[in-house]
Amino acid sequence: xxxxxxxxxxxxxxxxxxxxxxxTVGITQxxxxxxxxxxxxxxxxxxxxxxxxxxxxxIESVKAVSEILSPVTGEVVEANAALEGRPELVNQDPxxxxxxxxxxxxxxxxxxxMDAAAYEAFLAExxx
Amino acid sequence: MHRYLAGSDDRRRMLERIxxxxxxxxxxxxxxxxxCGPLELPPGRSEEEVRREFWGxxxxxLTTECAACxxxxxxxxxxxxxxxxxxLWRGELFTAYTPYQPEVSQGTLQAIFEFQxxxxxxxxxxxANASMYDGATAVVEAALLARRVLPxxxxxxxxxxxxxxxxxxxxxxxxxxxxxxxxxxxxxxGRLEAGSLTDALGPDVCAVIxxxxxxxxxxxxLQAVGAAAKGAGALxxxxxxxxxxxxxxxxxxxxxxxxxxxxxxxxxIPASFGGPLLGFFAVRQNHLRQMPGRLVGETVDVDGRxxxxxxxxxxxxxxxxxxxxxxxxxxxxxxxxxxxxxLSLLGKKGVREVGVASxxxxxxxxxxxxxxxxxxxxxxxxxxxxxxxYNEFLVLHDDPDGLLAQMQREGILGGVATPxxxxxxPRGVLIALTERNTKEECDRLLEALRRLA
Numbered sequence: 001x002x003x004x005x006x007x008x009x010x011x012x013x014x015x016x017x018x019x020x021x022x023x024t025v026g027i028t029q030x031x032x033x034x035x036x037x038x039x040x041x042x043x044x045x046x047x048x049x050x051x052x053x054x055x056x057x058x059i060e061s062v063k064a065v066s067e068i069l070s071p072v073t074g075e076v077v078e079a080n081a082a083l084e085g086r087p088e089l090v091n092q093d094p095x096x097x098x099x100x101x102x103x104x105x106x107x108x109x110x111x112x113x114m115d116a117a118a119y120e121a122f123l124a125e126x127x128x
Numbered sequence: 129m130h131r132y133l134a135g136s137d138d139r140r141r142m143l144e145r146i147x148x149x150x151x152x153x154x155x156x157x158x159x160x161x162x163x164c165g166p167l168e169l170p171p172g173r174s175e176e177e178v179r180r181e182f183w184g185x186x187x188x189x190l191t192t193e194c195a196a197c198x199x200x201x202x203x204x205x206x207x208x209x210x211x212x213x214x215x216l217w218r219g220e221l222f223t224a225y226t227p228y229q230p231e232v233s234q235g236t237l238q239a240i241f242e243f244q245x246x247x248x249x250x251x252x253x254x255x256a257n258a259s260m261y262d263g264a265t266a267v268v269e270a271a272l273l274a275r276r277v278l279p280x281x282x283x284x285x286x287x288x289x290x291x292x293x294x295x296x297x298x299x300x301x302x303x304x305x306x307x308x309x310x311x312x313x314x315x316x317x318g319r320l321e322a323g324s325l326t327d328a329l330g331p332d333v334c335a336v337i338x339x340x341x342x343x344x345x346x347x348x349x350l351q352a353v354g355a356a357a358k359g360a361g362a363l364x365x366x367x368x369x370x371x372x373x374x375x376x377x378x379x380x381x382x383x384x385x386x387x388x389x390x391x392x393x394x395x396x397i398p399a400s401f402g403g404p405l406l407g408f409f410a411v412r413q414n415h416l417r418q419m420p421g422r423l424v425g426e427t428v429d430v431d432g433r434x435x436x437x438x439x440x441x442x443x444x445x446x447x448x449x450x451x452x453x454x455x456x457x458x459x460x461x462x463x464x465x466x467x468x469x470x471l472s473l474l475g476k477k478g479v480r481e482v483g484v485a486s487x488x489x490x491x492x493x494x495x496x497x498x499x500x501x502x503x504x505x506x507x508x509x510x511x512x513x514x515x516x517x518y519n520e521f522l523v524l525h526d527d528p529d530g531l532l533a534q535m536q537r538e539g540i541l542g543g544v545a546t547p548x549x550x551x552x553x554p555r556g557v558l559i560a561l562t563e564r565n566t567k568e569e570c571d572r573l574l575e576a577l578r579r580l581a
Contacts, residue, residue: 065448
């Protein structure tokens with residue numbers, strides 16, 4: 001499974017893509033497959049603070065409710081409003097239209113994350 | 129005839145087996161000074177003799193069935209149709225529990241679905257859960273929901289006229305959860321004092337809880353309280369202690385309240401030593417995912433037939449453990465079923481009739497008490513005359529317990545003394561009326577008050 005190389009990845013299967021000083025955050029293809037059909041996404045409001053590795057929202061699928069762990073530290077500038085009416089976008093296009101939040105970050109905010117190759121190796125190591 | 133007592137033959141064989149010759153020898157190691165002396169018990173009696181003895185004792189009880197009953201203060205004595213028990217006791221339905229493999233019990237789920245529908249109709253809210261333990265815990269859950277919805281706000285403003293049980297349970301939870309509580313006092317009309325409410329509000333308030341009719345039976349201005357709460361960005365919660373009031377009074381749902389919750393015992397649950405009770409909880413659609421408790425939803429099965437499921441249970445304890453929305457993982461299934469049966473029997477018209485009858489009888493007694501007013505300082509008088517009430521009201525009296533004891537000797541359960549409820553309430557008696565009371569009983573009550581108070 002090829003991972004997009006324009007972004008970085010966390011060990012809890014979130015991705016983070018930097019543009020200027022704003023990072024777009026989502027969950028990976030692997031994560032959405034594990035969750036199953038997503039029925040509801042709860043996201044932080046704009047203006048709120050998020051911290052790398054800490055819960056910043058929840059994703060509810062038909063199987064379970066899981067926490068979204070923010071891959072970066074910063075201030076939320078936008079939550080994906082489209083998910084309110086169409087949570088299935090997370091399943092259909094996790095790397096695109098199914099993004100979750102945009103976070104304004106400082107320099108080096110993505111340094112602790114894996115690149116696509118490392119994430120792929122991590123998945124293989126985990127037995128996926 | 130003696131039953132179920134081990135015979136001397138059994139005892140002898142057991143002693144033999146362990147190598148003792150007598151019971152005395154078995155206990156020989158216990159020092160005499162710590163032994164109990166001979167018990168002064170009457171000789172054994174037959175089952176029939178015991179039955180007769182206890183029926184004799186039971187006959188001396190004064191019950192709500194044989195007395196003129198005006199008890200209320202949170203538990204109300206409405207008509208209990210015989211069909212309720214006849215249906216409840218059916219083996220298919222007789223369980224207090226929501227099943228853990230719920231979808232195999234379509235009948236139970238359908239009954240709960242109907243219950244939720246009734247609660248939504250009574251409260252004019254979007255969603256209701258499968259029920260809660262009682263009104264007091266429902267009020268607490270409303271406060272907890274408000275804090276989940278507004279996590280940055282940590283203070284709950286409540287009317288001092290909330291039922292004392294609700295306040296007590298709320299204090300217990302608030303202390304453990306670190307929630308700050310501010311009570312708003314009542315004014316001379318027995319209603320939430322508007323100025324004090326405004327003063328109590330602030331950017332740290334997540335909920336305003338008001339009970340209507342309140343602990344005095346007085347109907348609050350829900351529209352004003354709801355608007356004040358909204359103005360401060362807090363959730364508005366309407367607590368209901370007497371659910372039949374919803375038959376004729378506008379619920380919080382009509383005034384944009386976020387939560388309408390409380391006690392549903394008045395519909396179908398007998399007043400038996402104060403319990404079991406039946407909590408209900410209804411919210412606006414936007415708070416659905418923060419609502420505590422179980423929720424039954426309607427769907428279709430593989431063949432397209434109407435079917436019911438437990439929905440949104442992925443947020444509950446058995447799946448989310450410590451991160452569950454609430455620790456309420458069940459409901460009061462059997463009591464909810466009783467209420468559902470009664471509400472089905474009554475229908476929209478019947479619910480209204482119960483409300484009208486209860487209110488009219490209360491107004492009859494109130495006008496009788498007004499007419500008794502004396503100048504010598506004796507007698508009872510209405511505490512908040514001029515304020516609208518539903519089926520319950522407070523009369524002031526210096527010795528409510530003495531007055532009630534005297535009436536009880538005449539077969540009248542005249543009401544509930546306020547000092548027993550909460551020492552901060554004005555001293556007197558809460559008198560409640562329901563459609564079950566007769567005009568003759570009301571006249572007896574008025575006559576007794578005139579003579580004894």
